[in-house]
Amino acid sequence: MKGPATWIAAVATLTATAFGVAQFAHADDAAFTSNAGIGAVTGRQIYEHICQGCHMPEAQGATGAGFYPKLAGDKKLISWQYVAVTVLNGKNGMPPFGFPADQVVQLRTTHLSDQQVADVVNYLRSHFDNKFPATVTAAQVAALPHPVTATKPF
Numbered sequence: 001m002k003g004p005a006t007w008i009a010a011v012a013t014l015t016a017t018a019f020g021v022a023q024f025a026h027a028d029d030a031a032f033t034s035n036a037g038i039g040a041v042t043g044r045q046i047y048e049h050i051c052q053g054c055h056m057p058e059a060q061g062a063t064g065a066g067f068y069p070k071l072a073g074d075k076k077l078i079s080w081q082y083v084a085v086t087v088l089n090g091k092n093g094m095p096p097f098g099f100p101a102d103q104v105v106q107l108r109t110t111h112l113s114d115q116q117v118a119d120v121v122n123y124l125r126s127h128f129d130n131k132f133p134a135t136v137t138a139a140q141v142a143a144l145p146h147p148v149t150a151t152k153p154f
Helices: 004-018 043-055 080-089 101-107 114-126 138-142
Strands: none
Touching: 043 114, 080 114, 080 138, 114 138
């Protein structure tokens, strides 16, 4: 006969599978923290695995241990440049995601390519009651200021 621990583990596995949890990577998975960046993922996946931990699943923001602004229905998102520069360079304690890929381990952050920044910007601006056009390109993001190096980890 199997003990309660085995039964609990089986129920947890079935529950996770039933809700699709087992199908998704977590933010600390190698796919999201490798030196080369996070690979081929969509803007939605970037939001779900990196951004929603602070901004919440429906982009409602949060307060408590810190202040994480609401992104749903945010009029500031009219400027794609504002959103992209914030993702690239960070803001108010948010880490920058535009550092060169060879610095992400040292800085304990994740590198997003210009295409990935464009993808997450487009996702944010076209979801969560935001009705802005999703037309930002990697070339447009590449033309924005990127962080070059940091003198200390975050």
